[in-house]
Amino acid sequence: MTPEEMLDVAVGEARKGLAEGGIPIGAALFSADGVLLGSGRNRRVQNDDPSVHGETDAFRNAGRQRDYRSTVMVTTLSPCWYCSGLVRQFNIGAVLIGESRTFTGGHDWLAENGVAVTVLDDERCISMMTEFIEANPALWNEDIGVAQ
């Protein structure tokens, strides 16, 4: 499975979230050999739940795993500190990121701590988040903890 094909799964989740009226960030956790363990999306709006970011939803939906070192977390957007902390605590080995232009979280920190980080600069992800943030600045700020 190519990185682009893995990202497609996360993009599909983000688009589902957008269609539901939510924040369009999607993620997926894959095994080293490309098996999808779980995917998910930001559900702040849909579930009225501030704790469900794309990455934490994918992590949850992958169920309990005994060893994350060979797994890959794919996400449409650079992971915030919350989601970066998830990656670091559970020793997820690699993070594949759609884009970090509209927001940059902790992916440099992850790289410094041994995580294999790839940023694809995917045009679909950039345009989806750019448009969403422009149309929904208050909701976006709420999701990243920026008080207004």
Add this chain to the structure above:
Amino acid sequence: MTPEEMLDVAVGEARKGLAEGGIPIGAALFSADGVLLGSGRNRRVQNDDPSVHGETDAFRNAGRQRDYRSTVMVTTLSPCWYCSGLVRQFNIGAVLIGESRTFTGGHDWLAENGVAVTVLDDERCISMMTEFIEANPALWNEDIGVAQ
């Protein structure tokens, strides 16, 4: 409300978790003036959900807040990187910790980044986690991402 009284709420959650067969870590989010916004506990075992740590459960149960800067996250145990990342991303202003002897997560990192961190070294928290880890090493390691 004293720090000890705030910690009592988190200890109560941890004890509920223990009684349910879960990992005994509890947490609570308070407003600056001591109003309980939400409390919760680790639910890995109870919900078969690896994403629910004590702090993330308390954060969820507090609902969507517009400004976390004046809130206090109280937890029985030093927050892991996942939960430390949550605190940092949402600009939670203070963290009150029962103990950090059995496990030390990212609380020094939070302090370096402007979070007011207090560690109480509470004997109830120390003994509860010490006994739990001794009796359930595999489950504990699973919860902190240590592969076996």
